[in-house]
Amino acid sequence: MDEKKYAKLEQEISPKIPLMKNILKAFLTGGIICLVAQFVALFYMTYFDFTERTASNPTVATMIFFSMLLTGFGLYKKIGQFGGAGSAVPITGFGNAVISAAIEHKSEGYVLGVGSNMFKLAGSVILFGVFSAFVVALIKTILVKLGVVSW
């Protein structure tokens, strides 16, 4: 059996991925997470002194807190199984990545296990987030200094 034959066989046997269904599921899951976040933002705007612009920070923190609780109780993985990328792309996926790594390495002790492995997955998110923010700010600063755009 050569390579081409194997590839053909593999394609025939392996089950077809329901692409449209998965996309729809991810869309709905991500949308519902964002709907919840919208209500949280509305809550902060109604009961505290946050404007539309400033309410985003506490909202993000609250959504991460929710997803951490759900991960701890084992519910977030069910959402992840259903929604796929729809549950990973919003900020709740970040909270899930942090807490699931912490739970996984709990048996290795609190310092060397939880402490050093907690940001195993989420660490790259922070690193590249900070780095890309730096690059964007640098470009904007240069453009402002050149007088192309204004703050």
Add this chain to the structure above:
Amino acid sequence: MEGMNIRKFGLLIIIVFLLLGCSNVKNDIRVQNNSSEDPVKIKELLTKDERIKSAAVLFHERELLTAVRMKTFSRFSKRKIGKELEKKLKEYYPELNVTVSVDNKILMEMNKLMDMKKQEKVSKKIKKLKSLIKEET
């Protein structure tokens, strides 16, 4: 059987939320005047603008506070529209302190402020709102 019910329920919720977006279409522009300025010009400007859904305008002593809410697809460029409005209003009322906000929170607070009975507290509240508009963090 059970799963089917949950699915139907979920579909119902999705449809309800989708249809909720269709309601709530109202175009109200509230103007409250506690000064000797002429409020007709600003009212005309705001009603004529197709992009504005609702607005609250308050004249108080030397302050002119305006909060507007854009229609859905104008919301993407709401800061720009707000700046445009501010410029026009400064032309119309050169001797007033003009403040324009496109933030929903400010609109909410302005409506609360207009319903308030006690007039002494209004200046204090306006000061607070203006600092809230300037807040960046």
